[in-house]
Amino acid sequence: MSEPIAQPTSTRLINDAPWETYQRPYVRDLAYVLACPNVLTKWLDVAPYQNTHTISVHSASFWQTQFEAYQVRLDELDSTNDYQALTRYLLKRPSPNRLGFHFEGLLSFWLEDGFARKLHPYEMLANNVQLFNGKQTTGELDLILYNHEEKLTEHWELAIKFFMGSAPFEPINWVGINSNDNLQRKMTHMQTKQFGSIWVDTENHGQVKIGKRYGVIKGRFFLPINTCNFTYPSWLSPSFPIHEWCDKYDTSTLATLDIRALRAAHYIEWFTRRDFYDGRQSPLNNSKNDILKTGLYFAGDRPIVIYPKQTEQVENKL
Incomplete structure (x- = not known):
């Protein structure tokens, strides 16, 4: 475009x-x-x-x-x-x-x-x-x-x-x-x-x-995790907040993130992270076949979305 x-x-x-x-x-x-x-x-x-x-x-x-x-x-x-x-x-x-x-x-x-x-x-x-x-x-x-x-x-x-x-x-x-x-x-x-x-x-x-x-x-x-040489399109503000997402079925990449260290985000943390939720999360492997649920997580201070690369209908909670 x-x-x-x-x-x-x-x-x-x-x-x-x-x-x-x-x-x-x-x-x-x-x-x-x-x-x-x-x-x-x-x-x-x-x-x-x-x-x-x-x-x-x-x-x-x-x-x-x-x-x-x-x-x-x-x-x-x-x-x-x-x-x-x-x-x-x-x-x-x-x-x-x-x-x-x-x-x-x-x-x-x-x-x-x-x-x-x-x-x-x-x-x-x-x-x-x-x-x-x-x-x-x-x-x-x-x-x-x-x-x-x-x-x-x-x-x-x-x-x-x-x-x-x-x-x-x-x-x-x-x-x-x-x-x-x-x-x-x-x-x-x-x-x-x-x-x-x-x-x-x-x-x-x-x-x-x-x-x-x-x-x-x-x-x-x-952006897809491990994307290299991403070039901003002319319509996208270069200072717009950019983070990463990972295919929820990409087990090899998820393994590099250390799933045990991920924290599922509270819904409002799509805006800004709340430190007081640290240490309060329930076990992460609580979906079918031990696959992480779709949503926002934190690896320390680093926000990352877990999302299915293939088509999957998910309830819109935003």
Whole structure:
């Protein structure tokens, strides 16, 4: 779909993870959501034959700027009773244990808290706006914001994705734990279903006209273990968190990892690792034929996904 960038990048783990400096789990998650760049360097027109609007993505430098502007506040949340405001905000939201809702809650907290403190120009006008065709609900828009700096209304559509890649590493080759989910399919849905609105009815601000649309896709990607000379495609942000995945039936490679040293991750650790789960895991060989279950594990601090290389339908818990 696009030409790779000229210089290859090895399959090292990304060491630049400033969110790891924070001690409180939700603060670490919030720092991760801000400091992690968008997976895309540019929006890919995955549905060129459909009449859709122009879609933009925020640059990696944009998110780095937002993180740096909010760092003093992150320090406060990590060291004072203000942490309770963050936890109450997140836990009162619908389905706080679903990763997608957790991601949306973290961004929403930053938007509201940061705007009140004049740390960014984005005023939230509405969120989770229902779309109707007659009396039938046809969709939902994540965030409607007013950018006071540019004097226009923006629609941000959010996605948190944890995808395993395989050659040739095009968007369709990055798939989720649910094998029906892939990056190209997600972008197609966002482009053709969620970015079609021009006018939006809001409860507190009346009808507003969308001036700009942003796809906000974050998360983590995982390369096949022992991949050599991986080259980032031009659309993939070079600073996006990249880790590794291993075929759950590849016993020889798993043997090199020392299965006994692996720790199965708690569901929310797809965001950031929680040290307090160390030493609390149950025996790992608890699936049929002593094969590890599909999911995220830690080898020390190193995240690794165990995933079936061959087609296998798995319940989507993300």
